[in-house]
Amino acid sequence: MNDTSNPLLLRDQLCFSLYAASRSVTALYRPLLDELGLTYPQYLVLLVLWEHGDSPVKDLGAALQLDYGTLSPLLKRLEANGLVRRARRADDERSVSVALTEEGLALRDRALSVPPVIGTAMGLDDAEFEVLRGLLSKLTTSVQAYTA
Template sequence: MTAGENPLALEHQVCFALAVAARTVIALYRPVLEPMGLTHPQYLVMLALWEHEPVSVKDLSRMLQLEPATLSPLLKRLEVAGLLRRDRSATDERALAVALTPKGRALRDQALEVPPAIVERLGMDVDELMDLHGRLTRVIAAATGVEKSTA
C-alpha cells in the first residue's frame, strides 16, 4: 500500500479477505457434505472424532476451538443422527465422553472423498493449499498470542 492509498479501503483489509474466503470455501463443502447428511461444523466434529475418539466434550471443544455452548447442539444433532454417543466418563462422572457409533465410524470411508473433491472445486495446486494452510495457522497463532514453531 502506498502512502496515498486509503488505509481503510475495504480491499486492503485482511479481515475482509479472510471473511470472504472462509464463507466461499465453506460454501464449496455444502454440496459435497450434503449426501453424507453433514453440515460443515458437524464435519469438523466428525474429523476430530475420527482422529481422537473417545474424547471428552471439554477436549473436543478445545480441539475445535468452539465454546461448549456452541459444540453441545452439534453433538446432540450428530447423536440423534446415530453417528455418535455421549456417555458419562468412566474415570470422571462429571465429564461427558464422546465416542463414535459404528455408523459414525463407517461414514469415514465416504468422508475420504471430501478433501480431493474440495481441491478439485478450488482448482488450486495441493502445494499451494498446504502453503496457505501454514500461513493461516501462523495468522491464527499470532491472533491468539500462541507461539508456534515455523519449522
C-alpha cells in the same frame, strides 16, 4: 478512486479476503456434506473423532476452538442422528466422552470423497496449499495471543 493512502479500502482489508474465502469454501462444502447428511460444524466434529477416536467433550472443544455452549448442540444433533454417543466417563463423572457409533465410523468411508473435491476446487498446488495452511495457522495463533 485509487488512493493508496486510504487504509479503509475494501480491497486492502485482509479480514475481507479471509471472510470471502471462508464463505466460498464453506459454500463449496455444503452440497458435498448435504449428501452425507451433515452440516460443516458436524463434519468438523467427526473429523476429530475419526482422527482421535473417543474424546472428552473438553478435548473436542479445544481441537475445534469451540466453547461448550456451541459444541453441545452439535453433539446432541449428531447423537440424535445416530452418529455418536455421549456418556459420562467412569473415571471422572464430571467429564463426558463422545464416541462414534458404527454408523458414524461407516460414514468416514463416504466422507473420503470430500477432500479431493475441495482440493481441486481450491486450485492450489501442494506447496501453495502447505504455505497457505501454515500462514493461516500462524495468523490464528498470533491473533489469539494478541487478544488473550
